[in-house]
Amino acid sequence: MKRIIRCIVKSCILFISLSILWVVVYKWVNVPITPLMIIRKIQSENPYTSKHQWVPLTKISKVVQLAVICSEDQQFIKHNGFDTKAIKKAIAEHKTGKSLRGASTISQQTAKNVFLWPHRSWVRKGLETYFTFLIEIFWNKERILEIYLNSIEMGDGIYGAEAAAQFWFNTSAIALNKNEAAAIAAILPNPKKMLATPASKYIQKRKKWIMSQMQNYGTLVFEDNK
Numbered sequence: 001m002k003r004i005i006r007c008i009v010k011s012c013i014l015f016i017s018l019s020i021l022w023v024v025v026y027k028w029v030n031v032p033i034t035p036l037m038i039i040r041k042i043q044s045e046n047p048y049t050s051k052h053q054w055v056p057l058t059k060i061s062k063v064v065q066l067a068v069i070c071s072e073d074q075q076f077i078k079h080n081g082f083d084t085k086a087i088k089k090a091i092a093e094h095k096t097g098k099s100l101r102g103a104s105t106i107s108q109q110t111a112k113n114v115f116l117w118p119h120r121s122w123v124r125k126g127l128e129t130y131f132t133f134l135i136e137i138f139w140n141k142e143r144i145l146e147i148y149l150n151s152i153e154m155g156d157g158i159y160g161a162e163a164a165a166q167f168w169f170n171t172s173a174i175a176l177n178k179n180e181a182a183a184i185a186a187i188l189p190n191p192k193k194m195l196a197t198p199a200s201k202y203i204q205k206r207k208k209w210i211m212s213q214m215q216n217y218g219t220l221v222f223e224d225n226k
Contacts, residue, residue, distance in 0.1 A: 022115070023139075031150065055173055064181040066217060071186065071210050072106055077222065113148070154187070154191050155196070168196040185210050186207045
């Protein structure tokens with residue numbers, strides 16, 4: 001029994017050490033590939049091609065940054081990785097009989113996309129919480145947003161803002177306008193099935209809502225400097 005306990009303790013220490021090192025490395029090193037990209041390729045029955053081009057946050061239009069924040073996580077700049085109000089609201093709605101909706105922040109989505117697999121489970125959720133905690137400690141908000149905008153799926157086989165801008169609007173991420181940025185942000189809940197253009201009535205409605213939120217949000221300002 002002592003050997004088993006010792007082995008478990010050593011394994012935990014090794015995991016914690018390696019995971020911290022992994023997160024610290026990505027503070028400076030750009031993420032070359034994510035687990036989702038690998039899974040999509042393995043699951044594809046047809047020849048699979050993906051588009052992914054990393055660009056620094058300075059090469060991604062401010063309206064894109066603002067659009068995804070307004071669409072996905074309006075408290076991103078203020079919270080420490082978890083939006084407790086959104087979580088409590090989702091739980092309260094679920095208790096009334098509504099389906100349990102997601103309340104994941106951009107930080108949580110980044111942790112999941114970069115370090116974990118997409119399918120839901122309690123194990124993955126626990127690891128997502130752990131990695132969210134780590135990236136909030138070691139990365140600043142700008143780095144989290146930069147990695148998020150370069151790693152998330154923005155179309156079928158389209159990863160990151162630069163590839164999305166080229167695919168959907170034949171332009172670069174820095175040149176996207178407010179309408180185009182809102183269209184890309186609008187498809188994030190289901191980028192494999194939704195189209196940024198031509199936009200369905202549902203996407204048009206989401207675009208209108210996102211653009212309204214962008215107007216209300218005002219100027220995007222980062223305050224931390226870790």
